[in-house]
Amino acid sequence: MQFLLFNFLSPALGLLFQAATNGRFATAWEKAQHPDLSKFLIIGALLFIIGVAGVLTRRNIIVIFMSIELILNAANLNFIAMSRYLQDTGNVNAVAGQIFAVFVIVVAAAEAAIGLGIVIALYRNKETIWVDEIDILKW
């Protein structure tokens, strides 16, 4: 059954689908199998926007942290995508983006540690993690 499925049915279905869609779908599928740079950038931009919206709108400070992580990871995605893109274009040594991503991850970890420490200290003093109740930056 498996043998049939993989060796005959799937190619047949594939050919059928191809014939039905006049090859357009196959092209899209092919493209999806081998995404180009713009896809990654779009994903990165979406992640960034989600993160920014989270930072601006959420009241729970933990969620804001998570949103910040999203922003950082959007940046990481961009770094790696660019790096791969540059490698594809022939620059074998374009690994700076990947190394940068590692650095960003490390910095994010450190930031999270400090940030959560601040949150705990804040909670102990103010007994809240809702950011709209914390306005001591005014002074």
Place this chain on the structure above:
Amino acid sequence: MYRYIWLVPLLPLAGAAINGLLGRKLRFSEKLIGGIAVGSIALAFLITVAAVYSYAFSRNAMWPQTYVTSQDGAFKFTWIPGGAVRLTQGSPELQALNLRSEAAMKRAAELQAQQNQPVIGGNEQTGEETRGSVLDVEWSYQLDALSSIFMLIVTGVGLCIFVFATGYMHGDTGFYRFFAYMGLFMFSMLVLVMGSNFLMMFVGWEGVGLCSYLLIGYYFDRQEAANASRKAFITNRVGDFGFALAIFGVIATFGTTQYTDVFGQAATFPLEPLGHWGLLSWIALGLFIGACGKSAQLPLHVWLPDAMAGPTPVSALIHAATMVTAGLYMVTRTNVIFQHSQTMMMVVALVGAATALFAATIGITQNDIKKVLAYSTVSQLGFMFMACGVGAFAIGIFHVMTHAFFKALMFLGAGSVIHGMHHEQDMRRMGNLRKYMPYTYLTFLAGWLAICGIIPFSGFWSKDEILWNAASTRYIPVGWIVWIVGTIAATCTAFYMTRLMAMTFWGKEKFLGKQAGGEADEAHASAYDKGLTQHDAKFTSAGDRPRHEPGEHVGPTGSSAHAHDDHGHAVHIPHESPASMWVPLAVLAVLATIGGFVGISTAFTGGKHIGGRMNIVNFLDPIIWNPATHHFGKEEMLDSAGRPLDGELRARAEVLPAGIEAKEASSPYGPQGFNLAEIADSKLHNETATEWLFIVISLLVAGIGIGLGYLFYVKDTRLPDIWAARLKPLYQASYNKYWVDEFFGWAVTRRVMDAARGVFAFDSKVVDGGVNGSAWLTRLSSRIIGGTDQYFVDGIVNAIAAFVARLMSPLFRAAQTGFAQNYALVMVLGLVVAVALFFGSDIARAVKSVFAIIL
């Protein structure tokens, strides 16, 4: 050997530098300092002797030619690269305007053309040419007859005095300083006499003036020494002003300062007869003013007696033997210029004669042993100028030499006496010192006989020659006046020197009974003289104050049981000075005795200057210009560098140019009227007999002077007081030095002080008033401006600030919510704006294309 004469000034300088710079720091012992100083002078003296021997007396001697170190590159260095000089003086027009006769005018134009100076510029439109030359003043030393003699005097007599000073200055706290100054003086003096141009002479001239100032003021903590040093310096400035003007004149006229060039050109100038002030007369006047200042001639003599405030070796070296003869050196060096001006010759002779008599009469009444010698020096310098003025320059230099011997001897003898008498200078408290100081006495005796002019001591030969030349001169018409004045001065000289001898070495021992009783040394004389005149307390007193520490004794005799300075406790017994002091005295005494034979009178030698070059008159001949032939040298014709003219040059020189009449060598300016020697000659019909007559007269007056002195101060000691009372006005005038100091005090010092006070008043009232007024004005304006700033400007600023703050503060306060999310929002908005600004069009396009795909 004479290639090494540049070492002669350098050695004393090096010694002075070592002593002066290191002597104190490294705490040199007296032996080391004295050794360095004496050693450097001795070496310089040896080099000088060798150089002069090889220059003048060796087999291939250069004499009579002048040797300049730059000739063969032994020592040369362009010291002042002066560049082009425009000759403003000495142009044909100017000369012609000054001359009287037609022929002389033509001649002047010719002479100027002969000078052959290069044309260095001009005006193309008018066709005028500017004549000039290139003035490159070089530092090089000149060796000729004149500088040889001066180098020998300076280093030789200087050596004696340095040796003496090591003994005399023993125990002084400033031992190193003294020898540093003395070495510096030797350097300056040697530069003065060895320089090959006027500017080097000027450098030496100022250098010796400075050292004289430093050494007179050696005991600078004593008011009168400080005053005397300033007086010497300021009086010399007057003379130096004239000298500087003369140098400017030389540069403007000849375009060079090198002696040989200047004199070569000057020799071609026309003679300027009596009463005619031509160019060279003015230059000679400037030079003579300089000589008056340095050589203490009337009226600039006032500094020399006061200069006795310095230590006695200084008086001997600077104020008797060398520095004060610099004026003579200068006049003899520039004898070409002086001989061109009959007027200036007469001025020189008359000033010299006046000074000789004037100073000799003062010397008669002074009581300070050094003062007597100081006035004696002034008087002898007057004799030297007399010699120059009557045309006997070589005799003037001869007298410089003999005077250097006997006067240095007597000054050092006086130093020895002062030393032996424990710093007593008043002759009235001496007497019979021959018993206590035999060496000093014997040597002083030689000096006394020499200055009195007793045959065969050195002073006789030179002084007699001066008087003979004055009587027989045909250079100036007033030779007979000069002779009479000189003879009287010689009588006075013999008188006051005998007085000095009698009061100091003969007679009773006046120091035994009288004691000053605890008074300071320099006050002795004034304390003594209070009964006579108040003025005396201010002006008498010169001399050396005790510098020895108590208990430290120099002399070898028994009086060393007590210290030098314990006045008023015991009677001081004089003692003979140590060997370092009397040995130089002995050397100088020998020189003072036999030194005169180098200029032995022609009366003794059949009317000729015998001895070839060994005779000083023959030796100096090449540098003396002969106005009759317009060339150098009496016998041979030489050019200004001492080169003999032979062959064609000689033939051309012998033809006197048009406008100059042939004259006899003895009377280059024509007949000069009344002449003592001529009158005597017309009676005796024998030149040698005439000269003998004058010799006898001069010996006679010396004898009269000595006899009078003996009568007054040995035979009958009441006579001086009796005659002083009889001739009271004269005595007072002489005793008070003719009130010259007072006159200068009134005529110059007071005026200068008044002027200074006036200037001070102007300064304090007008200048300071202006300054203070402007300060007041500034303060006032600053107060106004300050008020404006405080109330008006600050008010506006504060008002605006307050207004802005009131208006804007709610807005900005509202922005400060304190919520982190608000701030983040602002950041994001800013990001959006930034992206929109930068990528706005790209985004719009992308959106459009997306819509196009969707739709």
